[in-house]
Every structure is written in structure tokens, then in C-alpha cells.
Amino acid sequence: MAKKKEKFSQAAMPSCPPRPVLQGQKALVTGASSGIGRAVAIALGEAGADVMVNYRGQREQAEKTAAEASRHGSRAVVFRADVSREEDVRVMFDNALAEFGRLDILVNNAGIQIDRPFDETSLEDWRKVIDVNLTGQFLCAREAVRIFKRQGVVKEVSRAAGKIICISSVHEEIPWAGHVNYAASKGGVKLLMKSVAQEVAPHRIRVNSIAPGAIRTPINEEAWKTPEAYEELLKMIPCQRIGEPAEIGRAAVWLASDDSDYVHGITLFVDGGMTLYPGFENEK
Numbered sequence: 001m002a003k004k005k006e007k008f009s010q011a012a013m014p015s016c017p018p019r020p021v022l023q024g025q026k027a028l029v030t031g032a033s034s035g036i037g038r039a040v041a042i043a044l045g046e047a048g049a050d051v052m053v054n055y056r057g058q059r060e061q062a063e064k065t066a067a068e069a070s071r072h073g074s075r076a077v078v079f080r081a082d083v084s085r086e087e088d089v090r091v092m093f094d095n096a097l098a099e100f101g102r103l104d105i106l107v108n109n110a111g112i113q114i115d116r117p118f119d120e121t122s123l124e125d126w127r128k129v130i131d132v133n134l135t136g137q138f139l140c141a142r143e144a145v146r147i148f149k150r151q152g153v154v155k156e157v158s159r160a161a162g163k164i165i166c167i168s169s170v171h172e173e174i175p176w177a178g179h180v181n182y183a184a185s186k187g188g189v190k191l192l193m194k195s196v197a198q199e200v201a202p203h204r205i206r207v208n209s210i211a212p213g214a215i216r217t218p219i220n221e222e223a224w225k226t227p228e229a230y231e232e233l234l235k236m237i238p239c240q241r242i243g244e245p246a247e248i249g250r251a252a253v254w255l256a257s258d259d260s261d262y263v264h265g266i267t268l269f270v271d272g273g274m275t276l277y278p279g280f281e282n283e284k
């Protein structure tokens with residue numbers, strides 16, 4: 001039977017208002033001026049967390065994120081830092097503590113793509129992507145773990161001493177020609193996350209990843225902005241629609257909340273089935 005293809009996605013919104021499962025918790029979201037980071041910051045804010053919205057270049061956009069994240073009564077502040085710079089990261093976490101008094105959730109989201117054929121990739125292109133996508137996650141996770149260990153569990157706040165959510169990608173599993181630096185960085189995130197998760201679980205610190213597939217954000221605009229490109233994209237998505245940033249936001253709220261307290265070291269794929277090898281669906 002021929003599959004019915006939707007022209008453009010429905011937003012897949014939840015039917016009930018978010019529960020304040022993160023009430024009283026303090027979160028830091030990197031790269032939150034746009035795209036997935038923005039949606040995650042807003043979702044955490046709607047779930048009751050106070051949020052530090054990190055950005056590197058787009059201050060105005062970050063302020064818009066903060067305004068939305070604080071619409072339901074929680075606090076949101078913006079902070080400029082380049083996550084690939086050790087000193088920037090240290091100062092950002094100091095500021096988060098000065099601002100909120102504690103930290104419970106880190107969402108390691110900041111990421112970039114510099115797409116090139118492999119043999120045209122310069123060392124500089126390689127380093128930039130690895131520096132932001134992988135070293136940035138290392139630097140931020142390290143600061144967060146230091147803080148979470150010092151704080152320990154405060155049971156009125158959460159059953160965990162702290163939660164780290166790494167935003168990875170389906171390309172931590174799926175090889176990606178023309179995007180080798182990016183796929184290598186996300187493959188690195190996969191075992192960074194799992195190894196840290198194993199090391200810090202005894203301290204009641206939970207570390208997990210979300211691996212988004214194609215989500216409607218500026219990073220992949222070329223893949224969805226024309227009907228032709230969108231049609232092509234759907235060939236890789238069994239559920240036949242692009243994902244919305246808010247869907248990653250809701251996954252992040254779950255992973256940050258005590259609802260997932262027994263979940264350590266997993267990658268949660270939110271990808272409409274992209275990792276199900278859709279090219280094989282008609283094979284006999």
C-alpha cells in the first residue's frame with residue numbers, strides 16, 4: 001500500500017499543559033539562542049526550572065528565548081560564552097552558581113556543522129567542529145560534575161545530585177558522507193556520555209543523551225525549506241514527517257526529571273525512525 005505523505009509536519013503538540021516536574025531546579029542550556037537549545041530552554045522553564053540561556057553570538061535571540069522560558073513564572077538569564085574555551089566555561093558556571101545558588105541540570109547542546117567533502121576538509125574546519133561539539137561538551141560536563149559532587153543529593157530538590165543531558169545526533173550511529181567532522185564529533189559524544197555516566201552514577205549523577213533526527217531548525221534548513229528538499233528528506237524518515245524542536249524539549253524534560261531516575265547512560269533517539277534503516281523497508 002502506498003504511504004500517504006504529509007506535505008509539511010503537524011506540530012505534534014501535547015494535549016495537556018506541562019507538569020511542573022522541575023519546580024525549584026536550576027538549569028544551564030548551552031547554545032540556547034536558537035533551534036533545539038532554544039526549545040529545550042523553554043521546555044525546562046515551562047516545567048518550572050530556572051534557566052541560564054547560553055549563547056555565543058546572538059544576544060537578542062537569547063533574550064527572546066529567556067523571555068519565553070520565564071513566561072510561566074520561573075527565572076531565565078542569558079550568558080555569553082564560547083563552550084570550546086575553558087576559561088569562558090569556568091566563568092559561565094561560576095555565574096550560574098552566583099545567579100541561582102545551585103545547579104541541577106546541564107543540557108550540553110551547543111553544536112555546529114561545517115559540511116565539506118572529506119578531502120576538502122581543512123584542519124581548521126575539523127578542529128572547529130570537534131572543539132565546539134565534543135570538547136565543549138567535555139568542558140561543560142566536567143564543570144557540572146564538579147558542582148554536582150559538591151552539592152550531593154538534596155532530596156527536596158531531586159532524587160539525583162545532578163543531571164547532564166548531551167544533545168547528540170542520529171549521526172552518533174549513522175555514518176554521514178560529506179559531514180565527517182560532524183559525525184566524528186557525535187560518535188565522540190556517545191562514548192563521552194556513556195563513560196562519564198558509568199563513572200559518576202555512584203554519586204547519583206545521571207548522564208544521558210538525546211539523539212535527534214531531522215528537526216526543523218536553522219542548522220538543516222536546506223533539507224526542509226523547499227517542497228522538493230522536504231520530499232527527499234522524507235525518504236529517510238519512516239514516520240513521514242520532520243520533527244519539531246519542542247519534541248526534543250519534552251524529551252529533555254523527561255530525562256531531567258525524577259520520572260527517569262533509573263535511567264543512566266542511554267541515548268534516547270527522537271528521530272521518527274531514521275535509525276531504522278528505511279532504505280530496507282521494501283526489501284523482500
Ligand code: BGC
Pocket residue numbers: 113168169170171212213214215219220223
Ligand atoms: C543534523 C541535521 C540533520 C539530521 C539528520 C542532525 O544531527 O544536525 O543537519 O538533518 O542530523 O540527518
